Amino acid sequence: MDIERAGGRGANQLRPIDCFRDVLSRAHGSASCSQGETRVLAAVFGPKAGTKKNENPEKACIEVIWKPKTGQIGKTEKELEMILKRTLQNICLLSVHPNTTTSIIVQVVHDDGSLLPCAIHATCAALVDAGIPLKSLAVSLCCCLTESGQILLDPSKLEEQKMKAFVCLVFPSSVNSVLPEESTPATTKSTEQEIITSLTHGVMTVDDYFHCVEQGRAAVAPLSNILKKKMRSQSAGKSSKAA
């Protein structure tokens, strides 16, 4: 009944996550995130003066550029850019720097499944590195559904291609989720019930979808703890990158 995964991973087991901040010298903020073999590099420039056309000048504008490993930029890249942009618009405090543009450039180094979650973690770390004001961090997870209805977390590329369906979910991860048990359960529940982004591929039943969401939500707290620890563990002192 249980599907065997490569490397003996359990159904609920994630690949090792690693996150490095401040990897580039010219960018205002940069981060590199790896989940298993998937590696993504993100850089942030901003806030820069002016917004694009047709954007609201009373808020900050977020611009995402997605760079694939090889090949021309096509529709998939444009779609991912749009998804990332809307996700980040939810996380960032847009009213702090009105009439500015923050550019985020995502470079895929290697894609071995769970590409969008890895990109979101890298982008969040890069935004933290650049000092862009954020409402909360985002934590993201990919779940795939096997033929037998079993849910596997964090699929690799081969698994994604073989499975019936997979869904990518993004949840907010606020301060409350990091504090230990002193925080009231009521506040943690209210923030964790939000789903910022949900992207599905393939066909799944409604019940299966909600099971995936439950699994994802259960993983938010430990995942966000890991990411915050990684981000905090880097050196605190950093010279200004304005030049």
Add this chain to the structure above:
Amino acid sequence: MEQRLANSWRMTVNEKNFIQTALLSDLRTDGRGPFDYRNLTIQFGSEDGSSEVQLGQTRIMGFVTSQLVQPYRDRPNEGTLAIFTEFSPMADPSFEVGRPGESAVELGRIVDRGLRESRAIDTESLCVVAGKWVWSIRIDLHILDNGGNLVDAANIAALAALLTFRRPECTLGGEDGQEVIIHPPEVREPLALIVHHLPIAVTFAFIGNESRVIIDPSHFEEAVMGGKLTATLNTNGDICAIQKAGGEGVMQSVVMQCLRIASVKAADVTGKIKKAVESYKTIRDLKNIKRHPDSVDINNISKDMEKSKLELEKTIDSQTNDMEIESHSSKKDESSWRHSKHKAVIGRPSSWDPYTKVADADELKATLASRAVATPDLKTDVMSHEKQELNVLVDTLRDADPSPLLLVAAEAREEKNKAKTLLDAVKPKHKRKKKNLSNSNGS
């Protein structure tokens, strides 16, 4: 218009004067001498043909991919080579997405000329069916961080990626013998490209009124320089390309001096590239064996030895004498390891090792933190440790399963102990070819 000006970075007059005055006393702002290169590190990704080069603050990634295409009409039996440079906006706020600017085009042309016109890559070996199918090699260079001197770093990234790239093996088959069958890497070991020599680009900048020459300019120095000269040469003493597109005029004697310095630096850089590629190859050979996670029992050992022998043959075809011997021992180590169920910590930090128990997340995190900056030196230490165990374990293997393949491998090991001559290299190759034929006929 004002927005673009507001967002661009410009050098102040103070900084410019400082750099020029310091150069009069042969001092550079980062403490280097005028003819010193910055620190060069070459790393490789998890796939074949992906490299990441760091030259000081400059970071460039190179990816090589291949595809079967129709050849050009006027060259029906040669493969094609194409270089795509991406000046990513992540490298420099002035780089814009979309059409490449003139410096991007120039960089692409310099790297292209160094590789194509000097015939560094053998394109005739890329032909599969003359006039119909050839391999097209595509090199993507992504500029991640512009710390100055992008040309040199991009060249090194392209060379490193090409040296570690493996294209799938393909044979002619089908009903009429004209169909090309591409074998996936699990079935047949992919082949390396034939690289005749390594053209290394060395960039000189001319700064100030007296045209002081410096090598490997940082991006501050590039903003101040009056002219630039890039010389691409190889260790055989050939000049593959010289690019001096305008800028300040320099005396002939200065150009000759630059070329002399460039040949010294090219030898240096070639040595570094070769060393990085060799250490990557040993790590990769070890990882290749781990790709077949069959159960460890006696019946399978002969199968694994067959597979490793096929891999050995391919590596011998593409490598030099010394590397041959190293890969022998590394492969035998790995298979003998599995026989004795050693748990080893090899492979890159984020790769899953199917032979260790499933570790819980905390343990993995701890090991990740300690291995976060894994250097090739660590890997070579592990390798030498394995070699010590080799002698003991090969004997046990020989007793367990005296297949002819094992004996061939053992013979090769004994030959290693004698003085190495060309004959030694040639003999095992022929033996192995005969055995391979007999095996393929049998299978």
